[in-house]
Amino acid sequence: MADKPVLTLRDLSIEFPTPQGVVQAVKALDLTIDQGRRVGFIGESGSGKTTTALAVMQMLAEPGRVSSGKIDLAGTDVLALGEEDMRKTRLSRIAYIPQGAMNSLNPVMRVEPQLWDGIIAHEGKLDRAELKRRSDKALASVGLPAHTADLFPHELSGGMKQRVCIALGIILDPELIIADEPTSALDVVTQRQVMQTLKDIQAQIGSALILIGHDMGLMAQSVDELAVLRNGELVEHGTVQQIIENPQHPYTKDLISSVPLVGGESFLNPDRAAPAPQRASAEPLLRFENVRKDYGAVTALHPMSFTLQGDTPQIISIVGQSGSGKSTMGSIMLGFNPPSQGRVLYEGQDVQKMSATQSLDFRKNVQAVFQDPYACFNPFYRVNHALKFPFKRFGLAQSDAHTLKAMEEACEAVGLDPDLVLPRYPHQLSGGQRQRLIVARALMLSPKLLIADEPVSMVDASLRASILSNIYDLKDKFGISILYITHDLATAYHVSDYVMVLFKGHVVEAGPPKEVIGAPQHPYTKLLIDAIPWPDLHRSWGDGRADWDPTALEAEAARTAAVYRGDVAGFDLVRPQGAFA
Amino acid sequence: MTDTPLTRAEKRQAKRIRRFDNPWLNPKLIWGAGLLIAIVAMGLLGRVFWDPDLVFTGSAQLKLPPLGFENLRGQSGIMSNPLGTDGGGRDMLALIIIGAPNTLFVGLLASLIGMSIGIFLGFSAGFVGGRTDDVIRVLADVMITIPPLLILVVFQTAYGDVSLTMMALLIAGFVWQSPTRLIRAQVLSMKQSGYVQMAQLSGASTGHIMFREMLPNLVPYLFGSFIASVTTSIVTAVGLEVLGLGPQRIPTLGRTIYEAINAGALIQNLWWWWGIPTLLLGIIFIGLLLINLGLDEVSNPRLRRLS
Known part of the structure; x- marks a missing residue:
């Protein structure tokens, strides 16, 4: 058969x-x-x-x-x-x-009656014991404990909800x-x-x-x-x-x-451009002093200290799963989110205590590319507003013609046709085009530090590599240091000079990417790398091995002290004593 | 007409596309605005072409019917009072020429003030957050639960005669809550949006973010909310006037109805006395409703139909 x-x-x-x-x-x-x-x-x-x-x-x-x-x-x-x-x-x-x-389960019904609905609709009314037996069997078959049946969907995690849907x-x-x-x-x-x-x-x-x-x-x-x-x-x-x-x-x-591989061929343009322009300040570009962030009783980020010198442009990657505190780090650096403890210093100045002029200078020099390209443009304006406004605001524009020229050059640098793109409204552009425009916007301002928070996770796979290489090229061409926040270890492997792996707000492994991602030592890094699906048939991934138990591995990871794998010049991560509390 | 290049169906299609491209060309919106403009125009032109002094008591015969009708006494309508007169000898046409714009004025002024308060408080609550937000939110929630007519009746009885502006101010105190809540909710969600973060990154001042980035996106909501509060204000104003409260010496549609009821116009079959002001109120409300429906289609493209 x-x-x-x-x-x-x-x-x-x-x-x-x-x-x-x-x-x-x-x-x-x-x-x-x-x-x-x-x-x-x-x-x-x-x-x-x-x-x-x-x-x-x-x-x-x-x-x-x-x-x-x-x-x-x-x-x-x-x-x-x-x-x-x-x-x-x-x-x-x-x-x-x-x-x-996540949204397919009825939020006001427990899991069990939702499972029964399907049976009743096809086989008519059955007695309760029989329904219960069948729903328990279905839940067991997707590896969920029997008590899940009595929970409401909001009490389940995303993965559990997805498994309930499979059971259904x-x-x-x-x-x-x-x-x-x-x-x-x-x-x-x-x-x-x-x-x-x-x-x-x-x-x-x-x-x-x-x-x-x-x-x-x-x-x-x-x-x-x-x-x-x-x-x-x-x-x-x-x-x-x-x-x-x-x-x-x-x-x-x-x-x-288009799927980047760890250790595979790089999708980046290898030839390096001229050395970076010299910075005026002797102070380090960005410095975290014992920064911690709590949301209520939850600590999103445990005390962390590092110094980014910024004299030579570098890409520092911060990788981790959702909830690891990596996006919190990003918003703290941008000054959107005050730290619960400690200070963030930009060229020696506390980001939270800046005067108006200092703040404007900070904003000009620290720019960001966010995850969601659809939300980054005001739907009321044509997209050139997002490029024109900061350019004028930071006093870079000499004349309207100069602004226009700068916009056109920036668009061309990221591979967009300025005549086609600039006079449009955001909803008339694709996600990839919008994300490139945001990169172009950052390029126009030539900041010293760019924080890229999951810049390609919402873009079609075939465009990811090209947008990332746009960002990568910026680094050398304009001497911009980049903090690349991502969950994608494969791209971090290729673009970064230094990688920090974040797990529940702690750094668990840090060092050059060839070592951290190429040959991971910490159990959490190993877990993350094991979980990535590659287009490689000889790697056993989802073959149903029962010994792959992420819960146990995560528990083990929480017990293991952080692993530091060597340094790169210009970035100094302070190693806390007795890694985990 | 045969040499026109477009057939009728093609023209209709082109019109639909145009309407889709420019949502302000909405028939509901145009009709609604037309009705309200007609009321205002009647007030303006009426003062020129008709004698507004006819609103005073005893300026004509009592209880005359409109042209072409007869009253119970067998008198028929005359040209000098085309819409008839009321029990005090006031000319109905002059009454509505003065009264209808007055009613509209109270509604517009009250909701203009209410909206301004709402925009200010809504932005403050959403933007500042924290304690300010708590105070404003609780205040708005409490005010929503209080029936405005009850409080206003007490107020007005205490004040006695009030001017139209005073009346509008009093009503404004009861129409700011819903715009406040609406704007607060929108500001809260917009504050998290990517483009506001982008504006912050661009070094935009708070004023720029509020008025240049957020406010333009709020315009459809503000319009809709404005129209809704004009309706509420007029209902409240007319309700008070029909109870005999509000301005005592200035003709309004509500006051005319109050006098009609008070003088037993229903029993004496003086239908024009209460009927004409009611009809005008109806026209005002239909106009506002049409504008509101039209604005809904403007701000919500999903309601727009292409075919």
Whole structure:
């Protein structure tokens, strides 16, 4: 029975009529999915991967419609099913695990009745003991303790909620599971756990799995076959082995090469430009003196001291999971968030106690690139406002023509066409274009320090490398020291001169990237690196090894003292005595 | 008409697109504004083309019907009082020429003052935060729970005769709460937004952030809230006047209705006495409602339809 197709898509086309004309979301797609196989749909946003999955469920959003083709689910013609038959087919035969599982659970219902809902809708009223037995079994199968059943969704962590959603999906043993970016909102460690769960349960009930995603590394570690979609067309389909090792289509090659590897080839431009301009001040550029930050009873950042000299431009990376205190550090440095204890000194001046002129000078010289490029532009103004205003405000503009010229040069430096981009409103630009504009803005001001807080995490994978190399080029060209805050160890490995790994507000490992990330010693760093999915088939990642237990590893990490791996000139991290309290 | 290059359907499509591009060309907005402008125009032109002195008692015969109708005494309407007269011999047309703009004036002034207080307090609460925020928030919440008419009745009875401006000031004390809360909430969420952080990074002053970065994005909300509070203010003002409170010597629509009820106009079948002011109030409210609906579509693009 192993090779009986569960799902056959024949010549499937889906279209969306809009006022501007009919948009072809999926074009003549042919695909067969066999029983027990895991198939990945990979492509950028708008490539039609989710639309295809929704069509299989007959759940296309209005006004989308299947314009031609056939969908065959193990002998059933899905498109011929009526409303009631389709309702019965959903969940019992095809389960869908949605993208934002965080928001897919009913916040006012406990987990257990939500699991029962599906059973009751398909099999009618069953007695309570039977329902309980089945829901407990489903929860156990996704590795959740039995008491989870009595909790409300807000009492669960993101990873647990995602696993509850998986339990919901598999409770009726479907023939096909569709998981739509099930881990896109989770950090790497949780992602690995959830994917492991999903693969286990899929193997157990022997169903087929469609995994939708955009991360080639995750795909390589999770699926058997890959379908690469682009603009609604299937550009390549084959086993993971074939596609990773011998990609045919240039787009597939792009997707694979856009995933940065630790130790792999660098995506950066190696030739270094002229030496940095000399700084006027003898004081270190930035100095943390015993800085601590508490939010209520929680300490987000434990006392930390370091000095960034800033004479030679450097990139210091701060890596960690969400909640590690890395973004808190960023906002403390920018003076947005006063530290609970200690001082932050910029060229010898306390950031929190500056006069108006000092503050203006500080703002000019310490700039930032934030995570969310969509929020960084005021929707009321054209995007050139964001570039023009600070330029004039800091007294850099000599005339309007000079401002315009500076804006155009900055845009060209980050690879944007100024005539096309500058006179637009923010909503008319893509996320990548906006993020580049923010980089261009920083470039125009030529600051001494740039704080880049997850600058590429919300940008399509294919653009990440180019935006990062834009930032990297700034360092040498304009002599800017950069603090790069990220959860992505692979990019930190390539761009940085010094890496600090943050875990629950403590530095656990610090040193040059080749040592810290290339050969980690602290258990937490190892855990983080193990959890990253690479497009490397020989690495065992989510193979369901039971001995990979992040909770135990984190507990071990909390007991282990920080590891310091050598220094670089110009950055001095003060090592606290008796690392952990 | 045959040589026009566009067919009617094409023209309609082009109009729709234009409306989509420029949301202010909204038919609801235009109609609503038109109704209110008509009331104001009536007040202005009426003073020129009609004799405003006819609002005084005894300036005409008593209880005359509008043109083309007969009253219970068998008198028919005459040209010199086209909308009839009331029980005191005041000309109805002169009454509404003076009264309707007065009513609108009280509403607009009250909500203008209320909105200004609201913008000030809302920005203070949202921006300063801490203790200031607590005080303003609690104050606004308490004020929302107090029925304004109750307090105003007490106030007005104590004051006796008040001017229109005084009345507007009193009402303004009860329409600032909802704008305050609305603006506070918006400012709080905007304060966290990326573009405000970017402006801070750009060395922007607090004033710049408030008025150049935040306020423009608040404009649709402010307009909507303004119109809503004009409605509330007029309802409150008319409510007081119908109770016989408020300005005693200045004609307003509410006062006219009060006098009509007081003089037994309902029993005597003097429908024009209370009916005409009520109709005008209706027109004002419909105008405000249409403006509000129109503004809703302007500020919320999802309500805009292309087809």
